[in-house]
Amino acid sequence: MIRGRVTEANVCRAGSFRHHHRVVSESSRSSLARPSRPFGRAVLATGLLAGTFDGTAAVINFLAHGGTEPVRIAYYIASAVFGRDAAYAGGWSMVVCGILFHYLVACSFTLFFFLLFPRVSLLGKKPVVTGIFYGAFVWLVMNLVVVPLTRTPKGPFNPSRQAIEMAILMLCVGTPVSLLAHRYYSKSENRRTAR
Numbered sequence: 396m397i398r399g400r401v402t403e404a405n406v407c408r409a410g411s412f413r414h415h416h417r418v419v420s421e422s423s424r425s426s427l428a429r430p431s432r433p434f435g436r437a438v439l440a441t442g443l444l445a446g447t448f449d450g451t452a453a454v455i456n457f458l459a460h461g462g463t464e465p466v467r468i469a470y471y472i473a474s475a476v477f478g479r480d481a482a483y484a485g486g487w488s489m490v491v492c493g494i495l496f497h498y499l500v501a502c503s504f505t506l507f508f509f510l511l512f513p514r515v516s517l518l519g520k521k522p523v524v525t526g527i528f529y530g531a532f533v534w535l536v537m538n539l540v541v542v543p544l545t546r547t548p549k550g551p552f553n554p555s556r557q558a559i560e561m562a563i564l565m566l567c568v569g570t571p572v573s574l575l576a577h578r579y580y581s582k583s584e585n586r587r588t589a590r
Contacts, residue, residue: 438509441575442502448567450497456559469493475545500541504533505572512576522577523570530569534561 454465467483472493474482482489508529512518518525538557543549 434509437575437579438506439502441509441572441579442505443498444575445505445568445571446498446501448571449501449563450494452563452567456563466490469497471547472496475542475547478546479548500537501568504536504568508572509576509579512580518573519577519580522573526570526573527565528569529573530565530567531561533568534564537564 450468453468457465457468469490470483470485470493473485473489473496475496477485477489477492482493485492508518534557
């Protein structure tokens with residue numbers, strides 16, 4: 396009788412242990428599924444950083460070529476939606492709109508890359524090279540697809556100017572987005588492996 400009770404107790408303890416182990420395992424898997432940093436926050440931070448790098452480089456390039464009013468860059472961006480006349484006559488409200496549109500585009504390309512990164516293994520091989528090519532891709536999409544569909548004033552093609560703009564996108568958008576996406580997913584993978 397005592398032996399039977401002991402056996403029953405052992406079975407109960409074993410069952411309890413298995414249940415606890417299953418709960419812990421499920422909890423661990425659930426925690427591993429969550430990345431070390433919220434996806435949306437990582438995308439937003441990376442997009443804002445890339446947009447700031449790109450905007451700063453655009454201002455420097457504008458001033459280096461004799462420009463005197465950097466706000467005209469924001470007017471130009473706002474003209475994509477509002478048209479040239481309304482944008483350049485709109486004052487500070489158009490400056491704000493131009494800056495918002497600029498960061499919206501930067502965050503959109505950042506989101507696209509972050510979504511693509513885990514699905515295309517090639518993107519994680521060489522982050523810097525990938526970033527350079529992604530910057531060129533951004534330039535192509537903007538100049539061949541986005542800008543032609545907007546109300547932005549169109550001018551003659553200037554090879555040297557376009558080369559500079561592509562280089563800016565390669566260094567200030569593509570490269571940081573690629574590096575930070577690689578870092579984000581590497582941290583998630585390291586955390587998963589550690590546990």
